Each structure stands twice: as structure tokens, then as C-alpha cells.
Amino acid sequence: MNKPSLQAEEWVVKYGDLLYNYTLQRVSDKGLAEDIVQETFLSAWKSRETYKSDASEKTWLFAICKNKIIDHYRKKSSSPVQYAEVDTTDHFFDEAEHWTKEAQPNEWGINYQQPVETKEFYSILAYCKKKMQDMQRNVFVMKYMEDLSAEEICKVLNISSSNYWVIIHRAKLHLRKCLELNWINS
Amino acid sequence: MNLLNISCKKATYLVSKKEQGKIRLFDRITLQIHLGICGVCKRFEQQTDFIIKNTKHTHSEEKLSEEVKERIKEVLDSSY
Numbered sequence: 432m433n434k435p436s437l438q439a440e441e442w443v444v445k446y447g448d449l450l451y452n453y454t455l456q457r458v459s460d461k462g463l464a465e466d467i468v469q470e471t472f473l474s475a476w477k478s479r480e481t482y483k484s485d486a487s488e489k490t491w492l493f494a495i496c497k498n499k500i501i502d503h504y505r506k507k508s509s510s511p512v513q514y515a516e517v518d519t520t521d522h523f524f525d526e527a528e529h530w531t532k533e534a535q536p537n538e539w540g541i542n543y544q545q546p547v548e549t550k551e552f553y554s555i556l557a558y559c560k561k562k563m564q565d566m567q568r569n570v571f572v573m574k575y576m577e578d579l580s581a582e583e584i585c586k587v588l589n590i591s592s593s594n595y596w597v598i599i600h601r602a603k604l605h606l607r608k609c610l611e612l613n614w615i616n617s
Numbered sequence: 618m619n620l621l622n623i624s625c626k627k628a629t630y631l632v633s634k635k636e637q638g639k640i641r642l643f644d645r646i647t648l649q650i651h652l653g654i655c656g657v658c659k660r661f662e663q664q665t666d667f668i669i670k671n672t673k674h675t676h677s678e679e680k681l682s683e684e685v686k687e688r689i690k691e692v693l694d695s696s697y
Contacts, residue, residue, distance in 0.1 A: 439690065440693070444686075447686055452677045452679055461679075465681065469689045472692075473692060473696060476693050477696065523626075524624070528624030528626035528627065529625045530625050530658075535657050539664060541667075543663045543664070543667040546674070553677065576672060603629075603668075607661065
């Protein structure tokens with residue numbers, strides 16, 4: 432049998448970058464993403480006995496990684512500094528709650544049905560996600576990248592359902608605006 | 618009449634509820650009315666749906682640095 436650590440080293444070589452990319456898309460911070468990847472390998476290594484070969488090694492590692500990311504969100508929201516949502520979107524609407532001129536969606540001149548495949552789009556999307564407030568990004572990622580339900584997200588982040596809808600709304604307002612500014616208008 | 622008349626802020630809020638299948642019938646009706654007359658909010662819906670559809674496919678090619686890879690290997694080695 433191989434020296435056990437060889438297997439772990441092989442994992443790092445084979446899956447390190449993949450897991451890192453996956454994590455970075457979800458936490459938008461390089462140092463943090465590195466730590467999460469390290470924890471993923473460490474947990475996998477410690478629980479390697481429980482690994483069943485009916486799932487591929489890759490699927491198994493990604494499942495562990497996903498849990499680590501959600502744990503990170505959970506820890507963050509239960510930290511003593513309580514989350515207070517500041518309305519950063521009040522300039523999007525006027526007193527009558529209609530769009531302000533600066534914030535209203537303009538025509539993008541693209542086919543919305545057609546998937547984008549340009550690198551440019553994805554790097555701007557990553558930039559815009561990074562610029563979002565942590566809570567908005569976390570909710571957005573859990574919903575649209577991890578496919579968690581609204582109920583699950585509220586539980587993980589310890590927020591109310593109405594909080595959840597407000598955060599989703601603001602996340603979309605910011606992300607849409609940022610993409611329009613940096614992708615469409617550039 | 619006023620009851621059926623909602624603001625753009627409210628309409629865009631309801632767009633997410635609709636998109637996630639969590640909208641009440643009454644809200645669905647007022648939203649449809651609003652989107653029928655407000656091209657800007659309709660655009661918001663189209664564009665945010667577009668973003669959601671494209672958010673899963675990421676083309677990122679960042680790499681872990683060799684130092685970090687070495688660090689992780691060391692941690693794994695020492696935990697054995």
C-alpha cells in the first residue's frame with residue numbers, strides 16, 4: 432500500500448485548483464478561499480474511511496467543500512457582531528418609489544435568452560460579486576449557485592423570511608447595476 | 618384602482634418572489650399589471666433573470682499558489 436500521505440498529496444495536485452476556483456466564486460476572498468480548501472482536504476483526509484466508492488472522489492470532495500462554505504456563512508452570521516442591514520439602495524428609487532434616472536435599467540441590446548460565454552462577462556460578474564455587501568453576496572450565492580431553498584438560507588444565516596426577501600432584492604439591484612456599468616457600458 | 622397600483626420598488630421586490638415561486642395570487646396580479654405598463658421594471662426582470670441563468674457557469678482560472686499547496690500538504694502530513 433502507498434504511503435497514506437501520497438494519496439492526500441495527489442488530491443491537492445488533482446483537485447486543489449478546482450476546489451479553489453469553486454470556493455473563490457462563492458466567498459470572493461483569496462485568503463479565505465485558501466483556508467476553506469485546506470479545511471476541505473483536512474476533513475476529507477480525516478474522514479477518508481467513510482468515503483464510499485459509489486460517489487466519485489471528486490463529487491465527494493466538492494460536497495465537503497460546499498459544506499465548509501455554508502459553515503463559513505453560518506459562523507459569520509452567528510458572530511457577536513449582529514448583522515444590521517443598511518439600505519444601500521435608497522438612491523435607486525425616489526420618494527414615490529419610482530426609479531431614479533441614474534439607477535433605472537437601460538436597454539442592454541443583447542439576446543437575454545442566449546447564454547453568454549465570454550470570459551469578459553464572467554470576470555466582470557466576479558468583480559461585481561466581490562463588490563457586493565457580504566450578506567447580499569452570501570444570500571445570492573446560496574440561492575443561485577448552491578440552490579438552497581429560502582427556508583434553508585434563513586436557517587443558516589439566522590435571518591427572518593422578510594429579511595431574506597429584502598436582501599435578495601437589494602442584491603439583484605446592485606448586481607444588475609454593476610453589470611450594466613462595467614459590462615454593457617464599457 | 619389604487620389597490621392595484623404598485624410602485625417600481627415594490628414591483629422589483631415582487632419580481633424575486635415570482636421568480637422563486639413564492640408570490641401570492643393578489644401580488645402576482647398587481648405585478649403583472651405593473652410589468653404590462655412599466656417597461657423599465659420589465660427590463661429589470663429580464664436582466665436579473667439573465668444574470669441568474671448565467672451565474673452558475675463560471676470561467677475562472679485562478680490557481681492555488683505552490684506555497685499554499687505545500688502548506689496544505691504539510692498540514693495533511695502532520696495530521697496523519
